[in-house]
Amino acid sequence: MQLCTISLFSVHGEIKSSNLNEFETSLTKIVLIIKNPHLELVIKNTGEILLNSLNIELPYENGNLTIFEPSTFYIIVKTNIGVKLEIQLSPIMQVYIYLESSYFDQVCGLCGNFNDKQVDDFIIPNGMFVQDLDTFTHSWRSEQTCRKVPTDVIDPCSINIQKDKYISTCPPSMTYRSNVYSCQPTCKSLSTPDISCRVDFTPIDGCICDEGLYLTPHDCILPMVYFNCSLEPVGSTGIECLNSCQNLNVDCYSNECVSGCVCPKDMLADGKGGCVPSDRCTCFYNDKIYNHNEVAKIGCNNCTCDNRKWVCDDQGALADCLIYGEGNYITFDKRHYRYSGQCVYTLVQDYCGNDLQNGTFRIISENTECSDTGSTCSKSIKVFLYDHILQLSDGQVELTDEGTVSESPFQIKNTSLYLIITTSNGLVLIWDKKTSLAIKITGDFQHRVCGLCGNYDGNSNNDFNTRGQCTVEDVIEFGNSWKLLPSCPETEIMVEPCEINPHRKSWAQRQCGIILSDSFKPCHSEVDPSSYYEACVKDSCACDEGGDCDCYCTAIAVYAQACLSHCICVDWRTPNRCPVFCDYYNEEGNCEWHYKPCGVNCMKTCRNPSGHCLSEPAKVEGCYPNCPEDQPFFEETSMECVAQCGCYDNMGYYYKPGDKIESCNNCYVCECTTDGIICEYNVSGILAERY
Template sequence: MNTASEQARDCNAAGMRSPVSAATSMRSTVECGSRSGLLVMRRLRSTLERGIRAIRTAAPPLAQALFKSVREATWRSEKCVPPMVFANCSTSNTGAECAKSCQTLDMHCYSTRCISGCVCPPGLVSNEKGGCIPEDQCPCFHNTAAYKSGDQIQLRCNTCTCNKRKWECSTRTCPATCLIYGNGHYITFDGKRYIFNGECQYTLSQDHCSLSNSNSTFKIITQNVPCGNMGATCSKSIKVFLEDYELILVDDHLNLAHRGSDSEVPYRVRLMGIYLVIETKKGLLLFWDKKSSIFIKVTSEYKGKICGLCGTYDGNRNNDFTSRNNAVVANTEEFGNSWKLSPTCADAKVYRDACSLNPYRNAWAHRQCSIINNEIFSTCHPHVDPSRYYQACVLDTCACNTGGDCECFCTAVAAYAQACAEYNYCVAWRSPTICPLFCDYYNSLNGEDCVWHYRPCGAPCMKTCRNPKGECQYEIRGLEGCYPQCPKDKPYFDEDDMKCVAVCGCYDMDRKHYPIGSIVPCKDNCYVWNRPPPQPDGSSVTRLPTACRCPGPRPFLIQCCPGRAPPPSYCSTFPPPAAPPPLPLPPPPCHRLLCLLSPLC
């Protein structure tokens, strides 16, 4: 009987023959491999496969048979790890080529040839870790990440829960978003992208679009000015008309240009990171980064009812270029020019590629903007296409040639980061050398109040002096910027003084802030009803000739009420004192001042 070494030499000699001889002696070779063991078989397999490749063109059936015999001989020499079993193509038409795993359960398999191998027994599937589990124990998958049953993820405004390998998601209709950023980049509510560089005031969006209808409840206007000398323009101020209120956003500030007659202000202003947020009670939100980016969100109640540079919001981006005359046009400049407010403004011209006009900045712009395509944003790439944002970044970085280079670049990257945040992918892309935000500026010099930090994903609704209960009508996610972590003894964030406080001041009807103890101007002469010190009738009266005073560390709703002749008028607190001065007739509507001094307010 031959020894194992002799058998190995015989097998190697058989493998070194010509390809045709090797094919002819296939059966004897396989038997030799079985006797000499797995090690020799693996050596022979590589030799045979080289020979098979040489004869594949001349004799494909022979090559396929040889592959199958060698593969099956190798599988027979290896044991499947329980509970896996061996699927043999010699006894069945189905092998391991269509074996089900947790990731392929819902996929149909098209088999071109049988492949023998280890598979899970019926009723079980592979868990991708070498084991077998029941189907209902498989995890859910989202972007290649696995989630076990009961886990939740957020997809825009909807929550999805993993249940027996299936996602069960809420069906809320998410607000639509219009984005204007950088040098004339627009993305409409329905997702149409275009570049428009006009130097004038333009209507971004409004409702009640009929030419004969003047009952618009909101209108948003942008003032576009040149950015650089390449013909690009960007938004530098925003006008917001809400019913009969007019707000102007310019130079990092919100100014009230005109207040309405309604005693209840139809909007709320919040500071969230780098953004100033205006939210209304009727489903309109505006986010302004205090530079050149504006996000406008509207709820579904405005669907099909709005118009302007942000489009029609009817689910059809093909008619987003609807002009002021209600005609659908194909040309970007014709569409944009139709929405300018002043006919004396020059019409916008066709956009010129700034990188071709500034070739010396082209390479630098591509290098800077490559961060959008880099690994740092890789988790977002499958959900938000980076190519269009990258192109916009390069164009803007080339165009900003009169200063503000970094602002143009940073605005473009921040726009992509915010688009990723819409899908719950917050990316910490800023660094000390790339568009830094110096949040430490707001911390105290002695380090005792180190409460400010940069948050790329924003923060939940906070308790602020303008919102002492910390209740927000709309859930807003992913607004990056500097946020404070207020301590328990100073639970309220004062957005005007940018610090955490224990007691807030007062706000008048125009939302103007007054520190505690300051004089709040009123339209008429007033009395102020304060609690301390008590009078015999349980109240205390302070007469001020021309103003009302914030009444101290208690929640009060001060009402400055115009009196009837003869004067004086009076101001009362809420809750009221024991008894205000008797009046023969009910007082007219009051000009109210809201003093926010505790969560009870």
Template sequence: VEFQALIRNPLLVHNHVSSICSTWGRDHFKTFDGDVYQFPGMCEYSLISNCHDSYQLFSVHIRRAEKDGNPTISYLAVTINELLFHISKTWVTVNYDKVPLPYYKAGVQVENNAAYIKFQSKVGFTVMWNREDAVMVEIDTDFANRTCGLCGDFNGVPVYNEFIHNGRKISPIEFGNKHKAHHPNDDCEDPYEEDLVEVATVSDSCKKFLTFCENMFLSESWSSCAKLIHPKVYIQACVKDMCGCSNNTNDFCVCSTLSEFSRQCSHAGGQPPNWRKTQFCAKECPYNMVYEESGSPCMDTCTHQDTSSLCEDHKTDGCFCPSGTVFDDISERGCIPQSECQCKHDKIYNSGEVYRQDQEEWYGMWDCITLETPATCAIEQGSYFTTFDGKTYTFHGDCYYTLAKVESKDRASPKFTLLAQLVPCAHQQFDTCLKSLKILLNNDKNNVLSFTSDGVVQQNMQTVTLPYQSGDIDIFHASSFHILLQTRFGLQIQIQHVPLMQVYISLEQSYRSKTRGLCGNFNMILSDEMKTPQGIVEGTAATFSNSWKANFMCSDIEERLDDPCSLSLENEMYAKHWCALLVSPDSAFAQCRSVVDPEMFYKRCIYSTCSCEKSEACLCAVFSSYARACAEKGVLLTNWRENVCDTYAKSCPASQTFSYTHQRCQLTCRSLSSEQQSCTSDFLPVDGCSCAEGLYLNENGLCVPVEKCSCFYNGNYIKPGTSINIRDDHW
């Protein structure tokens, strides 16, 4: 055999030929060092491995088979460290477990496109297989002179040391047989090793094909490639293919080597012609894609629209989208104009549709804008605080404390102060309860709204009936568990009183840096959240919280480091059993785990359930807090009360129904009166009991249709069907 090295052009920056090994056609191989030889083995052979290192990091094996008289590669076996990948035309396994594609794990990417299966490893090599006869391996130069296998030793010198053994030139068959992969009970036979090295001359019987092959490879259309890749070895391979074919009209006889020459031209930085015709070596592409001999493998898609502009991979053949289009990888509609791309987030959105989450609004092509949404301060389970800026801390108080002292955002808006009463729960050493919330409008002690843990609402010590409206303030039942306070000056408060009192205070962004107290500064800076009234930033939650006592006669509270679960094994077992629902992959909470991390809520749940006198009440309060956090992120949890906390769901008054997603502000007949219609439904869905859609709660506590509602006028209820005179008008 005459061993012909490929001509390399060192001036071409993008010439990758010297780091590429390939096999194609019936039995052709090209080593990294440029030798082209034929090896007809049909067993499993090592294509490449880093055999000269003390530890074998990787290896690539191939096995050929005959199909319809033509050779094909039946599978690849790639080993990296402890991972074994078996790659066939239709499936991929990792350590014998089938995996879906694309596969991205442990520094390995396995992708499947219209033309190739591509295996890429961060170790430093890439394998591409056209699912038929051709495999290409590209390797980093770090492995120079460190490889073995049919791809050679990658030392940059042709022939040496692949085909020289103990000073003797060996045949390609002997060289190939050295790299057979031996498996138990494998009876595959090696091809016969000749005693003499045959000379690579074209036999007389095959010379009739020489002119045909030369005319193809030396034609003008291939001239740019011939300047980069010496065509002689490919002409010889073409002749052998044609000579070995029983049916010379078979495309495979000539197409395989011509395809390889085209690929090598691309690797060398050239531009092969689009030589395929409908009746000659044609390739079919899915959808409306077109086959090109040399295109960017980084195809723009609807989800990655700038991939090609950032691509560093060299060009290759394959199926590509026509110019001006991108591939629709969302609805799999083929190649479409970029303007027609959809987007996907849980479901598919057409261009122009809007998806909103948290403080961002997502449009059809993910053109994002930041929304001026309110920030929320929360007091949960009586001792867990979350500030407007998102800082969390724990404090077990015993006094009235200033949650937020808010300055006016403009001349028209009032100042106001929010006070929370924290007290130790009855008979409990570790338990703290939120007892009441007070709102001082314009910091006037004679203008106070108060909410208590039993659901009572008072103004200036006088109990008021809901719905209630006064000036810029509306107060109403969002459900039997929740009371909503809405204002027209940017404050909204959600008061939960079942099973425990929990409070969520929301302020518009216009109040940034205009508030102080346990809810923080609302200045988007976490480092100064714990600032005292004197402007000192404290380091502990207890010192910070004590500084905001509304009554300085109250004693300061010290940090608690005790574990309440240590006092009762029974409570600890109960807490761990039920709190585990928050982190269980099979519970109703599981669908939210990727959006809201349940770990913090799980720890709260264990502590609160162990410390609480009514363990189930505290457990359910934490579950409710997590459900609300999920609702803030757009995930509405339902059915989480089915196995626990169902006492509250089953205790609805007659004619009312339980729901996890109440979001109506007008739930009573009284709320329908004209002077009470100023509330809005722009609050998070809440759970609890209320009248079903289309029904309203009358003054007797029954759900009735609107036509059976009493009217409310001038402080009095007027029965349905009754008429009255108002300012000379008869109603």
């Protein structure tokens, strides 16, 4: 952690492999650096304490620091700049950092930015927000010589170190070998015999030069120069504090000077082995280095590298709330939680706070028990918008009009696996026709909504805001406050499904493991997979016998759709894993319908016969047709390709050419024609009205 706006202090932690298990790491040293006056406090896990390289005895006080040991387990450090450290030494070293409120939104590092917004804690030194844990942690290393070690998102109880493979990372132009039995060819050996080549030794492993290359101790690529610590004054720093485009804003703590190739003072390391001017720095994204002014696709945005920082175009991304599976919720501000109540609940509405009388919409969900573990699922959804009610239940959609407004505010698109519903006030609903619902809203609704989806104010800490506008921590108290029927049974604390059905846990972990696998690796940096994996395991454990596949298929599909919303398509289905049978839509002898994991671009449909779209509300996987030339239009209600489109009435219902249409005026008879809906006066037969 360090102060980012001005250089006042920094806290560093040294993490090394455990003596008991090389695959586990632990904290071994804490370093507090105060810039004015310069103080460097080092506390080791052995209990040794050094201040400016000198050992000190506790208690200690010098006007800037107060250090004491209240018990044999802890050391307390209090500063005069509003920073306090509580350091635990036993049984393992841990540190708790406390800051005064004056540091609010002023700090950065592995501890986050202290702005009460958990959603943006993973910010790297160049100001970019990332989701990938490896990228985030590696960007804040204090010593630039530290190697990047991948973080496996797995159940720690499932680790078996006997099965882990030994991995060695070699520098560029070198290769790892497990049986090195002779000396390496060096540049010096080309002119002078190398005595070490006469020494016999037992074969060892390690990194050696690639074939045809020679080892040289000081081979720097221009304009880099070799920095020799042995020739520099005491206290000098070498490549462990190498100034680069990636660490320019990160304070360095040097454990010892390390010799190596460095850039000239007016240049910075570009991350690719070379140097660049300080005003033309490279950018870093997803383990790849991009040159200044280079363009990259980050999520759904086109971004340009502008001297260490990404400048991205704004695609008008929508905030989304997700309800899926057996009581899983993700709020607009990205708070993940589980709630298993049996009742009708308000998911989101804009009848909140001072707008109780001026709201426009409400979305409610009827949750019913769906397993013998007590878990509940969303079985029926109702959307209230103006004077219209849209109900989603049992894979079907029903629209009713309870007012004077005749034109439907909903547009419904059927994509075989999903229904995509867009509304006139900017809402987008994606329903999988089962238990999964994504609600997307525009930035216009920020600070104006409430319900189980949270309040969309950018702060996930206050998402548990009750109907009475009280922020609580208990999920049951929060969920119960949004009940719409007081007669519903009381919600009880959820028992973990895998504890009720322990025999299903290993199967669930194995099936859901695809979320953490290489299949979804391109998405891990954009959408954190850990909470989706945990939800998948719990839902799969909770499913009744016979519904196993449906549960984990829904959970995996939810993560795949979250990836697709970030423009990352993962083709994860196979004939043996959650297959989709698109042949159901093909007539005998035809093969128009095919599964497409990334959805399709704008199609010619009866709603959009031109096939041109200004924007797509969402792309979803599913079965899609390749319509033939003689039937170029896709009709989404009947799910077939047609040569001639029919008509849509004001409520959005579709009619084929020649279909009779019921009129609100008994004196008229209406019919769908190639020119639209035509109504004729019932008595005289005179053409009276055309819509």
